[in-house]
Amino acid sequence: MTRAIMIQGTGSNVGKSMIVAGLARAYTRRGLTVRPFKPQNMSNNAAVTVDGGEIGRAQALQARAAGVAPHTDMNPVLLKPQTNTGAQIIVQGQVFGEQEARDFGAAKDKLMPFVLESFARLAEGCHLVLIEGAGSPAETNLRARDIANMGFARATDVPVVLMGDIDRGGVIAQIVGTQAVLDDADKVLIKAFAINKFRGDVRLFDEGRDDTCRRTGWPCLGVIPWFAQAHKLPAEDVADLPARARAKGDGLRIVVPHLPRISNFDDLDPLAAEPNVDLTIIPAGTPLPADADIVLLIGSKATLADLAALRHEGWDVDIAAHIRRGGHVLGLCGGYQILGNTISDPDGLEGTPGLAQGLGHLDVDTVLQPRKTLSLSQGTHLASGAPLSGYEIHMGHTTGPDCDHAWLDLNNGPQGAVSPNGLVQGCYLHGLFSSDAFRAAWLAHYDQAAQVAYDQTVEDTLDSLADHLETHLDLDLLLDLAETPRF
Template identity: 55%
Template sequence: MAKALMFMGTGSDVGKSLMVAGLCRALANRGLRVAPFKPQNMSNNAAVTADGGEIGRAQALQARASRRAPITAMNPVLLKPELETGSQVVVRGQRRASMTARTYWNERGKMLPEVLGAFRELAADVDVVLVEGAGSASEVNLRSNDIANFGFAQAADIPVILVGDIHRGGVIASVVGTFAVVDPMDAKRIRATLINKFQGDPSLFADGIAFLAQKTGVPCFGPVPWFPAAHKLPAEDVLALADYSTDKSGSFTIAVPQLPRIANFDDLDPLRAEPGVNLVLVAPGQPIPRRADLIILPGSKATRSDLTALRANGWDIDIAAHHRAGGRIIGICGGYQMLGRSIADPDGIEGAPGVSDGLGLLDVQTVLTPVKQLRVEQALHLASGATIAGYHMHMGATQGPDIARPFAQVGGVGEGAVSADGLVQGTYLHGLFAADSFRRAVLGNVAAPDFAYEASIEQTLDDLAAHLEQHIDIDALVALAEPVRLK
């Protein structure tokens, strides 16, 4: 019978996702069948699953850490922010609706049976399910109809580990305060606490561990030291973008405008990891650097709105100047659509219905459509002959003269478009830079010949597992897991 253990945080970005990924790999290394689960996630970084849907990028990474294929049951509800007050709601991998925050808050309780069904489906095929909560466990204002934290834990009848981040300070107050403010029945679900992201001499926190155990009545694990290689793993939260730019002595500069609704920015991770590349995420209000060798327009969750923001920042002028000077430009998904002549949204899928003028660097037009295309793809980059293992995740169809010069070939059919001068390229393929041969074709002599991106991810996951093995009594932690009720 499968057992389950849930990890909640005292706040956002305390390291829950990384903790679950590392534990998944540690348990998989011990020969256990382990799987990750997150009832509800909010992220515009998503991955296509083996069963033809989409889930949060963090759960896809955790699945990889578990040495399992990602499936929609691992993240049954995914919220993808489109506007300041609303999100696209994805249930079991498929877009169900776009809702305002208030509407979703009222409706989410109705999704609990589907969430529990996905959890039990997953548990039927593994030894251990490691569950990740969302945001802060102490958001008592959101407790009604909750499906992400204690609402799920109570319905599924599983124990909780409360994770606190000592790096940001106030960890003792945040841990003890969580016990104080949540409902007493929810507090009883917490079987232990765990202190994460410690820097310095861990012996100096020994009294803190004892104090927490005495105040909460449950054991305290850790402290777990800061894991320096965390930046090598794909991030799902836009909070990661604050430190995303690199400042290396590389001879090749790639500039990426930071769009307000940037999506699937993990497409850029392999470029960021390249030793000879400076990746500059251009913040709003800043110009695109003139020294840029390549500009990449990334994916977007609200393409027309982000195109308006791009113009408001003057980036359209910078991009046009870059092109006139012979600079290269690659657009991915929403970025590809922006490079065309127009983007039409007749059904109001991403906002008010209408048509927006594109940047006009590719002779194509896009019409947004309600059906989202979700496919894992094997592609051939036509200019270099490099193979790409990527995925499609987009809404809309793009047509026009420049598709006669496709970027790639998928199943013998052209994909994407290239301008007549060859400087501007657009594609719907996500994950393309993870292919070493393609990345080297784009970077030329700048690319490190011995750098293998996918192998580096595997090594980092193994290093993370070893890090947790060294600093946590994993046997004692997993012993807190309890059997899953499959009915």
């Protein structure tokens, strides 16, 4: 009989995604068949699934921790912010529409049936479903039509564990305050709490833990020390982006302009892990460094808006000067489109229909199209013959003379473009740097040696995270708290 338990947080970025990934690996190692589930996610860091859809990147990592392929049922509703107030809505892996934040509450009534359908389907034939909430259940203004936290838990009678974050301070108030604002029917579903990201000697918090237990009546599953290897796992939240880059002061210098709608930024992780790569995220208001070897433009959820932001920062001038000095530029997905001559949006997918001039460093043109390309790809790097794999997730089609100089040979055909001088490259393939052989060949072109086995590093880190939770969290009690849900 399938059992389920839900990990909710006292706020965003308390570590729910990482904890669920660690639990998935820990219980899988115990011989259970485990599936991750997140009813509603908000992220521009997406993964392509085996059934031809997209889900939040965190659920793909959790699936990997559980030893299964990512599936759209693991994250049936994905919100991908396009503006400060609007988002693209992905339902069961496919584009469902666009919605302004002020109208989204009313749309949730239509989305809950899809959430429950995916949950029931996912739960078939497994021992345990680990469910991740979103944000906090204490957001009382969102409770009426909630599908992400207590709304889902109530609909399925799934027990909840509340996760607090001691690193941001006030963790007792986080947990006790959450209980205080919940109504009785929600409150009874919370069976225990845990505290994440403790730094130092956990015994120093014994009194605080016990006081929280007395005030709430909930048992504490554990106080989890800071997991120092967290940066080795793909991040989902853009708030974690600065931590992806750890400037080392020498080696190959790669700079990444931090554009407002940056997406799929886990493309940076394998490069940041390399000892010989100095990867730096350049914030708004800061010129691109003149001593950079490579400017890397990564994905964007709103290419036209990010193109305008790039120009507003003056980074277009910096990139042109960088190329004149003989510097290299690589564009991935949205970054590839930005490097071309024009970006046309005839259907107004990103706002008012029209045509925008790109940076003009690749002789290609892009037309944005309603039909999204979602595919898993594998192939070779033409210059070296190195094997690689990755995924495409975009709404544009790019053509032009520089596409005749493809630099990737994929199962779905030649991919990418190269400028005549060889200094500028672009392609639609995400995840390519995770392929060790390709990354080694790419770095060798810049006289640097690759030293990291990236996939193995992720696997080893998931095992270390599972060990960490086995030590500091009562996994036996957590499993005992899981119950058979109502479908």
